[in-house]
Amino acid sequence: MTPICTRCDRAIGDGQAYDVHLRHSASGAGCTVYTHQLCPPRTAAEAAARAEYDGASNALVDHVENCVCCDISHIDCSRRRELKKVWRAARRADTAARQTAR
Incomplete structure (x- = not known):
């Protein structure tokens, strides 16, 4: 599975630095969110x-x-x-x- 950055909506490639954020939920299952440490520039x-x-x-x-x-x-x-x-x-x-x- 390739993680997707929630900021720029792009795949996080091999070797790219990223952070993992665990989001807990009181009403259901939590989720794991990934973000680039530095998103690639937009075209x-x-x-x-x-x-x-x-x-x-x-x-x-x-x-x-x-x-x-x-x-x-x-x-x-x-x-x-x-x-x-x-x-x-x-x-x-x-x-x-x-x-x-x-």
């Missing part, structure tokens, strides 16, 4: 996709927190629906960029 495509995803996420959250329509009914707000579509596309692009970098 330009990964960084651009992540920036677009972060921007879309922030725009969506800002709108939902400040929109009167969203306080009443999330379904009726057309701006929220538009932002959600942009956010989904950015999330898909970010996921694809991370998978091609592996």
